[in-house]
Amino acid sequence: xxxxxxxxxxxxxxxxxxxxxxxxxxxxxxxxxxxxxxxxxxxxxxxxxxxxxxxxxxxxxxxxxxxxxxxxxxxxxxxxxxxxxxxxxxxxxxxxxxxxxxxxxxxxxxxxxxxxxxxxxxxxxxxxxxxxxxxxxxxxxxxxxxxxxxxxxxxxxxxxxxxxxxxxxxxxxxxxxxxxxxxxxxxxxxxxxxxxxxxxxxxxxxxxxxxxxxxxxxxxxxxxxxxxxxxxxxxxxxxxxxxxxxxxxxxxxxxxxxxxxxxxxxxxxxxxxxxxxxxxxxxxxxxxxxxxxxxxxxxxxxxxxxxxxxxxxxxxxxxxxxxxxxxxxxxxxxxxxxxxxxxxxxxxxxxxxxxxxxxxxxxxxxxxxxxxxxxxxxxxxxxxxxxxxxxxxxxxxxxxxxxxxxxxxxxxxxxxxxxxxxxxxxxxxxxxxxxxxxxxxxxxxxxxxxxxxxxxxxxxxxxxxxxxxxxxxxxxxxxx
Amino acid sequence: xxxxxxxxxxxxxxxxxxxxxxxxxxxxxxxxxxxxxxxxxxxxxxxxxxxxxxxxxxxxxxxxxxxxxxxxxxxxxxxxxxxxxxxxxxxxxxxxxxxxxxxxxxxxxxxxxxxxxxxxxxxxxxxxxxxxxxxxxxxxxxxxxxxxxxxxxxxxxxxxxxxxxxxxxxxxxxxxxxxxxxxxxxxxxxxxxxxxxxxxxxxxxxxxxxxxxxxxxxxxxxxxxxxxxxxxxxxxxxxxxxxxxxxxxxxxxxxxxxxxxxxxxxxxxxxxxxxxxxxxxxxxxxxxxxxxxxxxxxxxxxxxxxxxxxxxxxxxxxxxxxxxxxxxxxxxxxxxxxxxxxxxxxxxxxxxxxxxxxxxxxxxxxxxxxxxxxxxxxxxxxxxxxxxxxxxxxxxxxxxxxxxxxxxxxxxxxxxxxxxxxxxxxxxxxxxxxxxxxxxxxxxxxxxxxxxxxxxxxxxxxxxxxxxxxxxxxxxxxxx
Numbered sequence: 001x002x003x004x005x006x007x008x009x010x011x012x013x014x015x016x017x018x019x020x021x022x023x024x025x026x027x028x029x030x031x032x033x034x035x036x037x038x039x040x041x042x043x044x045x046x047x048x049x050x051x052x053x054x055x056x057x058x059x060x061x062x063x064x065x066x067x068x069x070x071x072x073x074x075x076x077x078x079x080x081x082x083x084x085x086x087x088x089x090x091x092x093x094x095x096x097x098x099x100x101x102x103x104x105x106x107x108x109x110x111x112x113x114x115x116x117x118x119x120x121x122x123x124x125x126x127x128x129x130x131x132x133x134x135x136x137x138x139x140x141x142x143x144x145x146x147x148x149x150x151x152x153x154x155x156x157x158x159x160x161x162x163x164x165x166x167x168x169x170x171x172x173x174x175x176x177x178x179x180x181x182x183x184x185x186x187x188x189x190x191x192x193x194x195x196x197x198x199x200x201x202x203x204x205x206x207x208x209x210x211x212x213x214x215x216x217x218x219x220x221x222x223x224x225x226x227x228x229x230x231x232x233x234x235x236x237x238x239x240x241x242x243x244x245x246x247x248x249x250x251x252x253x254x255x256x257x258x259x260x261x262x263x264x265x266x267x268x269x270x271x272x273x274x275x276x277x278x279x280x281x282x283x284x285x286x287x288x289x290x291x292x293x294x295x296x297x298x299x300x301x302x303x304x305x306x307x308x309x310x311x312x313x314x315x316x317x318x319x320x321x322x323x324x325x326x327x328x329x330x331x332x333x334x335x336x337x338x339x340x341x342x343x344x345x346x347x348x349x350x351x352x353x354x355x356x357x358x359x360x361x362x363x364x365x366x367x368x369x370x371x372x373x374x375x376x377x378x379x380x381x382x383x384x385x386x387x388x389x390x391x392x393x394x395x396x397x398x399x400x401x402x403x404x405x406x407x408x409x410x411x412x413x414x415x416x417x418x419x420x421x422x423x424x425x426x427x428x429x430x431x432x433x434x435x436x437x438x439x440x441x442x443x444x445x446x447x448x449x450x451x452x453x454x455x456x457x458x459x460x461x462x463x464x465x466x467x468x469x470x471x472x473x474x475x476x477x478x479x480x
Numbered sequence: 481x482x483x484x485x486x487x488x489x490x491x492x493x494x495x496x497x498x499x500x501x502x503x504x505x506x507x508x509x510x511x512x513x514x515x516x517x518x519x520x521x522x523x524x525x526x527x528x529x530x531x532x533x534x535x536x537x538x539x540x541x542x543x544x545x546x547x548x549x550x551x552x553x554x555x556x557x558x559x560x561x562x563x564x565x566x567x568x569x570x571x572x573x574x575x576x577x578x579x580x581x582x583x584x585x586x587x588x589x590x591x592x593x594x595x596x597x598x599x600x601x602x603x604x605x606x607x608x609x610x611x612x613x614x615x616x617x618x619x620x621x622x623x624x625x626x627x628x629x630x631x632x633x634x635x636x637x638x639x640x641x642x643x644x645x646x647x648x649x650x651x652x653x654x655x656x657x658x659x660x661x662x663x664x665x666x667x668x669x670x671x672x673x674x675x676x677x678x679x680x681x682x683x684x685x686x687x688x689x690x691x692x693x694x695x696x697x698x699x700x701x702x703x704x705x706x707x708x709x710x711x712x713x714x715x716x717x718x719x720x721x722x723x724x725x726x727x728x729x730x731x732x733x734x735x736x737x738x739x740x741x742x743x744x745x746x747x748x749x750x751x752x753x754x755x756x757x758x759x760x761x762x763x764x765x766x767x768x769x770x771x772x773x774x775x776x777x778x779x780x781x782x783x784x785x786x787x788x789x790x791x792x793x794x795x796x797x798x799x800x801x802x803x804x805x806x807x808x809x810x811x812x813x814x815x816x817x818x819x820x821x822x823x824x825x826x827x828x829x830x831x832x833x834x835x836x837x838x839x840x841x842x843x844x845x846x847x848x849x850x851x852x853x854x855x856x857x858x859x860x861x862x863x864x865x866x867x868x869x870x871x872x873x874x875x876x877x878x879x880x881x882x883x884x885x886x887x888x889x890x891x892x893x894x895x896x897x898x899x900x901x902x903x904x905x906x907x908x909x910x911x912x913x914x915x916x917x918x919x920x921x922x923x924x925x926x927x928x929x930x931x932x933x934x935x936x937x938x939x940x941x942x943x944x945x946x947x948x949x950x951x952x953x954x955x956x957x958x959x960x
Contacts, residue, residue: 046526049613180878398660
């Protein structure tokens with residue numbers, strides 16, 4: 001999930017090449033197998049203006065379901081900002097649990113992502129900004145509601161929604177608005193409170209700083225805190241610009257001041273991504289990374305440096321943990337954070353996903369930045385002809401007033417910067433909050449690994465028990 | 481609320497002339513006083529297509545609120561299919577309770593009704609069918625959500641939604657979808673189950689028949705059951721047509737077979753309206769009527785008649801209880817059931833309010849009629865360029881699966897034909913069902929009258945206690 005502040009941005013740099021062609025099964029080198037299907041949905045669920053429709057994709061696997069049981073549960077992943085195959089391959093817990101609990105697996109692709117494009121190749125055509133009009137949470141939830149109704153095919157089945165990050169927000173909101181369609185939701189690392197006025201805008205960067213501060217030694221955040229100015233100092237001469245370009249192996253050497261800003265913004269993004277993907281084993285979720293990559297990066301920043309040049313070189317070495325862990329990247333392309341999926345999230349940030357971010361250099365490793373909604377809004381109008389509605393989400397989903405919701409598990413890893421916008425206290429006894437002290441961004445949704453810390457093993461066990469109890473309760477009430 | 485079947489229709493014939501001009505207070509001859517205000521809402525809450533907006537009206541009275549209490553409750557009527565002033569004057573219970581409980585009174589007008597027309601005089605322009613696109617339940621609920629948020633003005637206030645009939649459906653759905661905005665709802669005579677596949681289509685006409693059957697003596701329904709054919713028989717000659725036209729004092733004498741059909745459909749509508757407005761005192765809710773008008777009508781049908789002509793005359797006398805109780809109506813205009821408000825409901829019947837109605841002459845006093853969705857749909861396309869979505873409401877509001885809802889009172893009078901589509905069993909202990917054996921259509925929402933039967937007095941008392949408990953609980957939780 002990309003987080004956009006007024007001045008600088010944090011986000012996911014997706015470096016995967018996805019194998020999403022074909023219609024039958026995922027490629028052999030991917031661990032989880034499925035059929036790729038399509039489902040027709042109305043373009044606009046909420047007006048009677050036109051009858052246009054398009055297809056969303058979904059992934060389907062019923063191999064775990066008990067064939068003698070016509071009422072097997074459905075585990076339904078509410079797809080988020082990206083190609084749905086990527087989420088299917090990075091949500092191993094759902095697959096493991098489906099096997100244990102005999103559930104049908106469905107991963108539904110979010111409209112405007114992957115291959116679920118309402119206007120095909122013209123979906124993001126800059127000359128047709130009206131094509132973005134139906135790119136909203138509510139339209140997406142309706143897609144899912146219709147798809148589940150279709151999949152149930154008239155039978156009374158227990159359906160559980162799963163999602164991580166923005167997908168977790170969707171899973172939670174889906175249960176809130178359609179409790180008759182899903183019996184419960186697992187909302188992993190779902191920052192449903194990261195909206196204006198209900199969460200301090202600096203919390204994401206404060207948590208990231210804390211993660212970096214404790215990863216190796218405290219010099220890590222001291223160095224990063226000094227690096228912004230140090231890099232600027234070095235960049236003040238042409239020789240310095242070359243020195244920076246060489247140190248970071250930039251594909252496009254620094255020239256003007258804009259290039260420097262882009263580099264610094266890119267570096268800032270990397271810190272957030274590293275904290276999110278700070279998993280206890282090698283992984284390729286956001287980029288090919290070692291186990292505990294923050295610790296690895298901070299290892300390169302463990303010494304305090306006397307000169308800007310020394311600090312610069314240490315920074316470059318540290319950054320390579322994220323940008324070139326495989327050692328195969330020839331040069332660093334800092335513009336690569338705007339692939340199709342990130343651009344989708346940029347658009348959502350300009351309609352409903354108005355998440356304030358800011359930071360203060362006095363208590364974080366970041367530069368000071370403020371949240372300026374007016375500027376955000378002007379940029380949105382300029383870039384997409386969209387005027388953001390900063391109050392939409394709180395108006396519809398209640399902000400911090402969650403007293404009436406039920407059957408939602410909110411899990412949050414305390415190493416995850418998004419936990420600052422998560423639900424960390426249960427509003428009532430029908431809602432479950434699971435805290436994973438050693439967890440990064442929705443670690444619990446990933447498949448089991450030998451290196452998993454006890455807290456995530458425990459969290460998954462709790463989640464499995466709660467979900468099983470929902471299903472059992474469903475069968476009792478509906479007289480299986 | 482108008483109920484449209486494939487063959488014939490039942491509905492409210494609104495014969496009131498409303499005093500809705502001016503901006504300040506209701507006229508002196510109306511019992512309840514308010515300011516008339518306006519509130520700007522987006523035309524389309526659910527897309528980012530355009531930024532068009534328009535004003536909805538609402539009525540406001542804060543004279544009962546404790547001026548020392550900045551957190552007085554708001555009693556918010558979710559306006560339904562008509563001019564909001566009409567509902568304000570016919571919902572006396574809300575006013576009485578507001579006075580007792582120190583609440584601010586708000587009656588919000590439903591978009592596309594009264595003076596809350598999105599496209600002004602062109603709203604229903606037949607040459608601009610696209611103007612009807614945003615005439616939906618969800619858009620309306622969002623109007624209310626925004627208005628309440630505006631009225632709260634940042635304060636943490638308890639808001640209770642009230643509504644009767646379709647307004648009760650809106651009140652219930654509003655609590656389901658926006659539990660963070662209203663602490664509870666009183667949904668009086670709200671047939672939220674009157675939708676395809678979840679309630680038998682003949683239930684409305686069966687209940688009406690039962691009400692008529694027990695009103696005076698059983699001959700009433702026998703006579704009505706015979707009357708359809710009797711009137712047809714008499715109408716088979718020109719002399720007969722004149723006889724009918726004279727007996728019913730038709731403004732436009734019968735000519736072709738279409739005229740006869742219209743007359744019979746009109747009569748059928750009257751029966752439903754009489755059952756709905758079968759209150760224990762004179763009233764002008766749907767038309768100027770005596771107390772217990774069904775009994776009054778059936779008094780004229782207490783004898784079995786030997787000839788069609790005799791039956792016809794008895795029918796004409798009986799019908800006048802509804803059509804000319806004041807004795808001042810010079811002739812009967814059977815086309816008057818399509819005033820602006822009824823035409824609004826006709827449109828909603830062609831988008832989301834797809835309510836199946838049918839009847840069987842073998843077990844009701846009605847002609848046999850079937851529910852033919854295809855025909856309904858074709859007529860909707862012909863009349864409004866609208867293709868009805870018969871599954872929208874169940875998809876969004878759960879049909880009979882209400883297990884997760886809370887803090888809604890569903891009250892139903894057993895004399896009300898709409899009770900057949902009402903919630904008569906509480907799905908859980910957070911939902912209250914109040915049955916009023918002697919009640920017609922949302923009798924409990926009307927102001928107290930000396931003739932009120934004990935069951936409605938008791939119902940109002942229960943409703944008052946439950947609503948007070950919600951408010952008390954709110955203050956405890958939010959630390960008054």
